[in-house]
Amino acid sequence: MIVGPPAGIQGFAARFIVGVALLAPWxxxxxxxxxxxxTR
Amino acid sequence: MYVGHAxxxxxxxxxxxxxxxxxxxxxxxxxxxxxAFSHVVHRPNSSLSHSLLxxxxxxxxxxxxxxxxxxxxxxxxxxxxxxxxHWPADFITGVKxxxxxxxxxxxxxxxxxxxxxxxxxxxxxxxxxxxxxxLPAESRGRSIGWLIPLGxxxxxxxxxxxxxxxxx
Numbered sequence: 001m002i003v004g005p006p007a008g009i010q011g012f013a014a015r016f017i018v019g020v021a022l023l024a025p026w027x028x029x030x031x032x033x034x035x036x037x038x039t040r
Numbered sequence: 041m042y043v044g045h046a047x048x049x050x051x052x053x054x055x056x057x058x059x060x061x062x063x064x065x066x067x068x069x070x071x072x073x074x075x076a077f078s079h080v081v082h083r084p085n086s087s088l089s090h091s092l093l094x095x096x097x098x099x100x101x102x103x104x105x106x107x108x109x110x111x112x113x114x115x116x117x118x119x120x121x122x123x124x125x126h127w128p129a130d131f132i133t134g135v136k137x138x139x140x141x142x143x144x145x146x147x148x149x150x151x152x153x154x155x156x157x158x159x160x161x162x163x164x165x166x167x168x169x170x171x172x173x174x175l176p177a178e179s180r181g182r183s184i185g186w187l188i189p190l191g192x193x194x195x196x197x198x199x200x201x202x203x204x205x206x207x208x
Binding site for chain 1: 042043045046049050053061062065066069072073076079080175176179182184185187188191192195199202
């Protein structure tokens with residue numbers, strides 16, 4: 001995945017989307033891994 | 041590749057449960073983090089983030105650092121694999137640099153969004169099935185576990201739609 005953001009406000013929006021895109025699968029797996037490895 | 045990297049990290053977690061998933065996922069995405077940072081500082085350079093050479097160096101640095109910290113060669117190898125897997129995975133879906141001034145190579149599956157979505161979705165399910173075997177017995181059958189591959193597939197659909205507003 002390479003996303004080259006343009007300049008200006010569009011650039012900020014593009015960087016924000018790239019940041020969310022990188023964080024989302026990370027948080028998703030961390031949360032569910034923690035949840036599923038917790039024994040009741 | 042997008043969620044395929046996260047799926048590969050989950051597969052490696054399944055094979056080596058002692059290594060933290062919180063570490064494996066960002067390591068698997070490391071070239072994308074470097075690429076994003078290079079854009080933030082206005083010095084984009086795909087050779088620095090995504091070339092075969094840079095991925096080999098980055099994977100080795102991370103693997104050695106993890107080995108120095110953990111003193112466990114098997115765990116360090118898994119960290120190395122998480123990073124190193126980025127290049128072959130991206131080779132399938134895109135066109136990536138080899139080394140500075142070297143050729144750009146890749147199968148560019150991104151040009152066929154439907155195929156890309158199918159491949160990354162299948163990867164998410166297969167890797168999750170491997171990952172699931174590392175869970176405690178009482179958690180393996182919990183239906184909430186299916187949210188892992190389903191969530192990753194949903195992220196991939198959004199990713200494809202953002203890249204190409206005409207998708208599907």
